[in-house]
Amino acid sequence: MTQEKWGLLCQKLLKTVGQNNFTTWIEPLEFQALENGVAVFTVPTNFMGNYVSQNFSDLILYELNNAGEAVQRLAFRVAANSPMRPARAARPAAAAAAAAAAVEAPQVSAPRATDTSDVLDGLQAAPLDPRFTFDSFVVGKPNELAHAAARRVSEGGPVTFNPLVLYGGVGLGKTHLMHAIAWELKVKRPELNVLYLSAEQFMYRFVQALRERRMMDFKHLFRSVDVLMVDDVQFIAGKDSTQEEFFHTFNALVDQNKQIIISADRAPGEIKDLEDRVKSRLQCGLVVDLHPTDYELRLGILQTKVQMYRTTYPDLVIADGVLEFLAHRISTNVRVLEGALTRLFAFASLVGREIDMELTQDCLADVLRASERKITVEEIQRKVSDYYNIRLSDIIGPKRLRSYARPRQVAMYLCKQLTSRSLPEIGRRFGGRDHTTVMHGVKRIEELKLTDGQIAEDVEMLRRALEA
Ligand SMILES: Nc1ncnc2c1ncn2[C@@H]1O[C@H](COP(=O)(O)OP(=O)(O)OP(=O)(O)O)[C@@H](O)[C@H]1O
Incomplete structure (x- = not known):
């Protein structure tokens, strides 16, 4: 990293920490070098190094990574010519050695065998993949709406839909589109703070902040972004405290009219164990589906x-x-x-x-x-719900009405026939049902196929549509 780049980052830091904090703590830092993922700064005193590392290291790391520098931690060294530094000869050898040593940020100091802090500190903002741009994204019928919505958000204009939720099955381009938005914003609106991270990283950052009693830093960091992108949000389902913090972060950013972009492997309403209030927030904006490729x-x-x-x-x-x-x-x-x-x-x-x-x-x-056995449980559930004109959530959900139960059994039967999933796995995908329920459903459809022409036809039509 160059001095110029650090100068530009300082302008961003000034905006976030305010003039007073900036003059007292950030301005005196002198960027020295970036060595093996460690950004080294000189500071006038040890005290200042400690203070900055305790109070601002998260923020500085975040800005550095956001600017494309792969920095895992910060180190502060007392400047050799600092007027505030005691003369070397006047100090006992041990003290001199200690003062000369780098003042490392406490949460990222010497490696500790049982501590994961070092790892967690690397998660400020996940790096963006240079291959994932709009230029390399191929648009077709199954993804054209998601692409159009991503394009619109990437212009960085007034926030029209918040959040933008992109959802779809594995490997259909959700992450690619999110990175493409981030790259585009970097070019079109370089002054914006864009934070991309996975929901898993959000959770680790949250847990780390709790453990180190630095929730204020955490809240400050997440509330100071202009665009927040959280990938694979289904990961926080069932993690109560993380969901709660995510909910508050979400509200704070929406209140400030900051853009939020979320991806998930299924529609928000269908993510099991995601709190209703989080689901309903996610459904407030534009929810777009990346369909399986044709x-x-x-x-x-x-x-x-x-x-x-x-x-x-x-x-x-x-x-x-x-x-x-x-x-x-x-x-x-x-x-x-x-x-x-x-x-x-x-x-x-x-x-x-x-x-x-x-x-x-x-x-x-x-x-x-x-890939001969290529059909997924999700595709089957989707196709069956379309076919019988019922909601996907009713196929997965607990309702026992015949009008839901029969299509559900058809879907279970097709999952058994067309995928390599085991009965317990299929049960899990159907709202956590037991494998015996799946077994019963499969058996019932096998029997009905012999006695009920309509069911036999339904199953055949669906099988053909899925294998097409
Ligand atoms: N329409 C597309 N055009 C070009 N490449 C694509 C397209 N869709 C997906 N890809 C490529 O497929 C790979 C997987 O995409 P990506 O990681 O974005 O999937 P994902 O939907 O986020 O999957 P996961 O659910 O596993 O997180 C990437 O290398 C991506 O570039």
Whole structure:
């Protein structure tokens, strides 16, 4: 990090801590160097180093990381020429050594075998992946609404929908879109404090603050951001104190008209063990769904990735039909699709062969086998609820009315037939039901298929729709 960059960060710190605190504590800090993740500052006195590390280190770390510097901790050294530093010769050797040693921030001081503070301090703001930009995001029918909403938020204009909630199954691009928003805001509105972190990191930060009795710092930090992005919010479900703190943070930011962006693996109303008040707050803004990819989107993603790979492997040749084959066969999630392509390119470049169908099938045999059973429990639940025109929450929820119970049993049956999930796992996905309930449901549908033509037809139609 350069002195200029530190100067720019100081302007942000001034805004957050106020003129008095800034003049007394921040201005006297001199940035020295960034060494192996440690930002070293000189301070006029030991006392000042201790004070800053206890009261402002969270904030400084946050700003440094937010500015793209990978800093895990801060160290404060008393300046050798400080007028306030006692002459070296006048002090006993031990005291001199102690004074010369770095004053480390207490929560990140020497590694302690049983302490996770060091790890937790690295979680100020999760780093943004440089590959996850809007340019590299391929838009198709299943994600066009989510993309449009993300684009709008990334303009950093007046807050129109708060929060923006992006939800969808594994590997469908939620994190990619959140990072893309953050990158775009960095360019368009560099003065904004944008904090991206996972819900898990939010919890660790909260627990750390509680343990170190630094809740005021924590609250101050989270309430001073302009845009807060929390990824995978379902993680805090069932964690009561974290949910409560999240709720207060959320309200404080919304009151200040600060933008909040959340991602989750399902719609807020369907996240089990998420407090109702949190659910209802999340539902206040714009909730958009990233649907499972369709064939065209997968093909588009593959073509885009191939263009990118061409810069690394300019000589590789892909035979006609290979990308279409992959887009057709690997429909689990985009992460798997990308992984398959990476492996294929690496393999072909190692053996110096053209990528044709034979090489693809050899190299990706396991991936292709695994994705034969590609349908997820969530997709089945969604399709069944659409088919019977009932809400997804009624498929998962406790209601026993026949109009919900029968579709639920159909969904359980299809999960057993079309996924590799065990009965207890399926039960868990259906609102925490016991495996015997699933077993009963599956058996009931097997019987009905033989005696009830309508059920047999429903099951067949759904199976075909899911396998399409
Ligand atoms: N539409 C898309 N265009 C280009 N790449 C995509 C698209 N959707 C997903 N990806 C890629 O797929 C991978 C997984 O995406 P991402 O991590 O955003 O998924 P996610 O929805 O956050 O998943 P999880 O639920 O596991 O957190 C990333 O490498 C991402 O770049």
